[in-house]
Amino acid sequence: MTNSAQQTPLLQLKDLKISFTSSTGTVDAVRGVNLTIYPGQSVAIVGESGSGKSTTAMSIIGLLPGTGKITGGEIIFNGEVISNLPEKKMEAYRGSEIGLVPQDPMSNLNPVWKIGTQVKESLKANNVVPGSEMDKRVVELLEEAGLPDAERRAKQYPHEFSGGMRQRALIGIGLAARPKLLIADEPTSALDVTVQKRILDHLQGLTAELGTAVLFITHDLGLAAERAEHLVVMHRGRIVESGPSLQILRNPQHPYTRRLVKAAPSLASARIRSAQEQGVETDELLAPKAKTDEVVIRVENLVKEFDVRGAKGPKKKFRAVDDVSFELRKGTTLALVGESGSGKSTVANMILNLLPVTSGKVEYNGVDMTTLKNKELFDMRRKLQVVFQNPYGSLDPMYSIYRCIEEPLLVHKVGSRQEREKRVAELLDMVAMPRSTMRRFPNELSGGQRQRIAVARALALNPEVIVLDEAVSALDVLVQNQILKLLSDLQEELNLSYLFITHDLAVVRQTADDIAVMKQGKLVEFGAADDIFHNPQEAYTRNLIDSVPGLGIELGTGENL
Incomplete structure (x- = not known):
């Protein structure tokens, strides 16, 4: 734990506001966020999709997507105001002062470049190492990120790596220039728990050794509590609660945090374990x-x-x-x-x-x-019916929700038109979706709503399994x-x-x-x-x-x- 009382903050967000412009007007994604991170401290922002947590993180390195703009407040890094800096000046911070481990290891590496070349690019961009020592440093960084046989691995392409190895390579790139702050955006959500644990253990050891502060962005409360000293809970663009991780988890004050703590499966299994131990x-x-x-x-x-x-x-x-x-x-x-x-x-x-x-x-x-x-x-x-992993890929985007659910009934020639309509309405009731959803299309629904529709479709034929x-x-x-x-x-x-x-x-x-x-x-x-x-x-x-x-x-x- 760091003694923050005698330290100057490394990063401060003061009343930060971020908006996006869309065809229907302005959307406020982040509404007056205040956050302080000290050197070497680990902080996690938790919240569900759309809470503004990734937008907040991306604004720190000046990489807001699309029409995103900082519309109020400021970001102070190491005593300098860096919000709304011109792109050229922002580049001096990106990578060398503030590193990033992005969310999806599958899409954040260039598929046509060798891994070593991609690490080398980040070293070049930040002028960290003289040209003659570049190759040697690339191998050292990959070894440091926990990749065995790094010299051979540096010559391979991303598709020859597993998800966990790609994530390690991204950690190597993120820490290449020895930044003072590393932003880890859902760094392990696409990985198996065992791989996730190895990578997070490694990241923890590495950042402690280098004295790097870490800002985790995650929706997994168990992970946040285990890996960060300080927890910040975001909901609809605002911070609803913040404080020492364990204190928040043991005694959440805000109703939204309570719901999160109650719903998190990793914490539920911790409670099951302790309840059973106490009988x-x-x-x-x-x-x-x-x-x-x-x-x-x-x-x-x-x-x-x-x-x-x-x-x-x-x-x-x-x-x-x-x-x-x-x-x-x-x-x-x-x-x-x-x-x-x-x-x-x-x-x-x-x-x-x-x-x-x-x-x-x-x-x-x-x-x-x-x-x-x-x-x-x-x-x-x-x-025998099935519900697949990806709610975005398993429903035909050209079909209305009615047709998505009706399809198995049609294929198996079940019922008349009226009977099928009645059955679709019943199925929507079963999965707690309003009947008016019938007329909508998959792209108008959230991931959770689509998964309810996928469950309704799986139930259409009265399966047993x-x-x-x-x-x-x-x-x-x-x-x-x-x-x-x-x-x-x-x-x-x-x-x-x-x-x-x-x-x-x-x-x-x-x-x-x-x-x-x-x-x-x-x-x-x-x-x-x-x-x-x-x-x-x-x-x-x-x-x-x-x-x-x-x-x-x-x-x-x-x-x-």
Whole structure:
């Protein structure tokens, strides 16, 4: 912890206002924000999408998108006013004084440049190193960012890196010029928890060593509390609460902060853990306790091999799924968890018959799905539906919401025009969306609303099983919490069985009855959720659980929420 009393602030935002101009007029995105960061301090701004947190961060480095303009107040960095500086002068600060680790490692690296070249560019731009030492410094920076075999890696392109490696490269670039302040904008939201933990541990060590102040922008309260000393909560362009992280989490004052703390899955799982240790009941567990042992889906010795292009001999085949067996009980939720590349989505695609199996079988109510012919398979599809990860990509933008939901009914020739209309209205009621939504189009809805529509569409044919493929991972905490609650209520009401594919163990803790853990194509652990969280048998599972951000934070059982 820094003793800020004797220090001069590194960054001050004084009554900062930011507006965007649109065809319909002016939109105030940030309304009078005050914030102080001292040298070496770590601060996190939390809030949901649209709260103004990223806009605030981008204004500090003069990179406001589109028509964004600072319309009031000022930004003071190291004693100098830097708001509304001419571009040329702003460049002197960007990179060398204030670094940035952007949100999406997939789109923030240039795909046609080698990684080393991109690091070198940031060194050149900031005149940090004499030309002769450039290559040596690039390798040092990549090593520092935790990339093994950095010399070889520097010669590779972004597509040859995993998401976590790309994020490390971006950290290397962000810290290349030894800035005094590093802005980390959702630096790990696209990554697995284990990779996220390694990267954040590394970033913490590195910034502490260099004395860099860090400003985290995140919607994950658990992560903010674990990584930042000071927390700032933003809502609709204003700061509603700020103070030491743990103090805010243990005793939130503002109603909005209370809602955030209550909804954050990582903190909910911390509360579940502490409630169970004290032997107290908690309402955090959304999953109704096991109702039945009747099996609705049984997966036996499932194998999926893909041909590897250009490979010969035994390397010609790649086993993405290797002898996997588990069962989903009727009316319960089974979470299939594992890191990216563990094979969990491939298993789901075979269950849904979207991918042919190499060997093994998938039984639905005792019928082996792998043997079904087209017509039988088509009929079976009514009983198995899916909700995908990305609410923006899974609805046809040319279809009205009515047509999106009606489509499965049309494809399966269900009902007359009037009956279908009635069914769509019923489905909208079920997912708590107004009936007037029918006439709207996907682009007029938020991510959470689209995901409700995707759930309504999945329910259209009265299925028994719904596969949820990372169905809440693209959503904000509060919206995520609403969708999980909705799914839990629908499960109770309609006796649905869910196969929940996710890498987010905090969400699993709240929702799953049973858990199947996958690693590199194999099933390494399978059992009741409580048993696995209390007593994981595999080191890999324990590591997954321990990597949930904020899980180690003592919160009590949340009586004050």
